[in-house]
Amino acid sequence: xxxxxxxxxxxxxxxxxxxxxxxxxxxxxxxxxxxxxxxxxxxxxxxxxxxxxxxxxxxxxxxxxxxxxxxxxxxxxxxxxxxxxxxxxxxxxxxxxxxxxxxxxxxxxxxxxxxxxxxxxxxxxxxxxxxxxxxxxxxxxxxxxxxxxxxxxxxxxxxxxxxxxxxxxxxxxxxxxxxxxxxxxxxxxxxxxxxxxxxxxxxxxxxxxxxxxxxxxxxxxxxxxxxxxxxxxxxxxxxxxxxxxxxxxxx
Amino acid sequence: xxxxxxxxxxxxxxxxxxxxxxxxxxxxxxxxxxxxxxxxxxxxxxxxxxxxxxxxxxxxxxxxxxxxxxxxxxxxxxxxxxxxxxxxxxxxxxxxxxxxxxxxxxxxxxxxxxxxxxxxxxxxxxxxxxxxxxxxxxxxxxxxxxxxxxxxxxxxxxxxxxxxxxxxxxxxxxxxxxxxxxxxxxxxxxxxxxxxxxxxxxxxxxxxxxxxxxxxxxxxxxxxxxxxxxxxxxxxxxxxxxxxxxxxxxx
DNA sequence: TTCTGTGAACTGATTCACAGCA
DNA sequence: TGCTGTGAATCAGTTCACAGAA
Numbered sequence: 001x002x003x004x005x006x007x008x009x010x011x012x013x014x015x016x017x018x019x020x021x022x023x024x025x026x027x028x029x030x031x032x033x034x035x036x037x038x039x040x041x042x043x044x045x046x047x048x049x050x051x052x053x054x055x056x057x058x059x060x061x062x063x064x065x066x067x068x069x070x071x072x073x074x075x076x077x078x079x080x081x082x083x084x085x086x087x088x089x090x091x092x093x094x095x096x097x098x099x100x101x102x103x104x105x106x107x108x109x110x111x112x113x114x115x116x117x118x119x120x121x122x123x124x125x126x127x128x129x130x131x132x133x134x135x136x137x138x139x140x141x142x143x144x145x146x147x148x149x150x151x152x153x154x155x156x157x158x159x160x161x162x163x164x165x166x167x168x169x170x171x172x173x174x175x176x177x178x179x180x181x182x183x184x185x186x187x188x189x190x191x192x193x194x195x196x197x198x199x200x201x202x203x204x205x206x207x208x209x210x211x212x213x214x215x216x217x218x219x220x221x222x223x224x225x226x227x228x229x230x231x232x233x234x235x236x237x238x239x240x241x242x243x244x245x246x247x248x249x250x251x
Numbered sequence: 252x253x254x255x256x257x258x259x260x261x262x263x264x265x266x267x268x269x270x271x272x273x274x275x276x277x278x279x280x281x282x283x284x285x286x287x288x289x290x291x292x293x294x295x296x297x298x299x300x301x302x303x304x305x306x307x308x309x310x311x312x313x314x315x316x317x318x319x320x321x322x323x324x325x326x327x328x329x330x331x332x333x334x335x336x337x338x339x340x341x342x343x344x345x346x347x348x349x350x351x352x353x354x355x356x357x358x359x360x361x362x363x364x365x366x367x368x369x370x371x372x373x374x375x376x377x378x379x380x381x382x383x384x385x386x387x388x389x390x391x392x393x394x395x396x397x398x399x400x401x402x403x404x405x406x407x408x409x410x411x412x413x414x415x416x417x418x419x420x421x422x423x424x425x426x427x428x429x430x431x432x433x434x435x436x437x438x439x440x441x442x443x444x445x446x447x448x449x450x451x452x453x454x455x456x457x458x459x460x461x462x463x464x465x466x467x468x469x470x471x472x473x474x475x476x477x478x479x480x481x482x483x484x485x486x487x488x489x490x491x492x493x494x495x496x497x498x499x500x501x502x
Numbered sequence: 503t504t505c506t507g508t509g510a511a512c513t514g515a516t517t518c519a520c521a522g523c524a
Numbered sequence: 525t526g527c528t529g530t531g532a533a534t535c536a537g538t539t540c541a542c543a544g545a546a
Contacts, residue, residue, distance in 0.1 A: 017514070017515070018514090019514080020515090021464050022457070024460070024464070025454075025456065025457040025460040025461065026441070030441075043526090043527070043528090045527090052441035052443075054516090056518070056519095057515090059529065059530085060515090060516080060517090062529085063528085063530065067528080069527080069528050069529080070523090070524065070527080070528075071523045071526080071528045072523070072524045072526045072527045072528075073524070073526085073527065074528080087464070088467075089464055089466060089467030089468075090460065092467075094463055102358075103361045104358045106354065106358070107354035107355045110354045111354070111355065111455060113455060113456040114455065114456065114459070116456065117456065117459075117460065118463070119456075119459050158462055158466060181466065181469060182463075182465065184462060188280065188364050190277070190281075192303070196469070198465045200458050200461060200462060202453055202455070202458060203276075204362060204453070205276065205367065205368065206276040207453060208345075208347070208435060209276040209279070209339050209368065210272055210273055210276065211409055211433040211435060212340040212341060212409070213338070214272075214433065214449045215408055215433045216339075216340030216343075268536075268537070269536090270537060270538090294504090294506090305538090305539080307538075307539055307540070308537090308538065310505095310506060310508085311507085311508080314506090314507055314508065318506080320505080321506075321545085322504075322505050322507080322545045322546055323504045323506075324505070324506085324546070325504095325505070325506080326506090
């Protein structure tokens, strides 16, 4: 793989850091709430608090979009809602298909926030013939056989995979071949896609494991006090036959 | 994020970067698959491919855990499964409660991967009295009134919030007051918690918005690149040095 | 030789702190 | 005055490239 030249000099506005992009929806949500309360302007401090970030970060983030604030005053809520919406591409309609209408797929189809900002569930697809025609969230489920046609007919570029892990890669391949270039993957598996296709994954199990890591560490600290020796820590509870139990042997 | 006073002599070993922690479950999944196929050892290259990362990153990650590999050979699959499981705290049982048994909560309760690695759904809680007693995924739903007792009786330290946004903060406060110190939040809202409590959020709407941002950008580039049926890779865009499409459209 | 483990360089993100505008 | 916008400093994460063990 060619490392190649890195990014373009970022002439202007193009080159918003990924971390910033990931926070824009957060700001947008907070701003929308303010808008509904008819609040005309917010300071970076207030908005940052509502979005759960610090104000310096927020101002830096907004600086990548342009100078949309007024010094000494703050940001115009409506204007910022519009600017961020536009930046995120939410001023247009995004038809989405959900593939795999099990418990999770059905829950996603029913999820309200889905339909809100420009995202429209264009179709539900499942491999089970018994599901075909049955409405879920008011939308009839269609069979996987017609996947390509459905994608094409609806001009879908975003697909959601909520199938079992074993089927995910195959579904992914078909979605991509049919023209989908962004995938939200709920299946607990690594998808491989060609360049130019974005995949984001949501994995419940991984999130829980990360929490467990920190939880375990808390339990350790709680008991340990000041000494380094962990007592009653739930870590090595007479585990395997191997003798070297020490948590980690320093190199 | 910091759990109170974090000043320990740092016995080495403690201080695994957050980014590394977030990848350990990925490695564990890949290793588990290898284990099931009775593969005895893997190289960093192979394992990295299976986990969807590059091998240098994987080796660096493992170096934080200790020296568990063998030069010239690779890693012992079983041994590594055990070490990572232990590091993540998965060798113990984690009772979990799910609050908010709507479409999503029910889907989570039914989710198999949930129950797998040490996580056990200890209770389901919902505010709707009509739900009380009704079994979901074989577990009877209990009423919110008993939340504190349920947490206490089951020794729960991890809670999952799948309520509507409006109820999430209140539920969160009660969970925390009852002793929960890790929360997985599916409600589209920012939760505020005291120091020492970890919150991770999963937000479908945000993920879609991030995808839409990139999708939009692709659409713009497509025009620039002229006639290519497939859009260029968003990452190492080794594309022409010519100027970009003026991205900012006037309001 | 093959492959791990790791300093060092690099890249990206966050925070600081203050200049500059309303 | 009160706030935004932003260079500079800092911090975290990634990648490089190679020393060194099996």
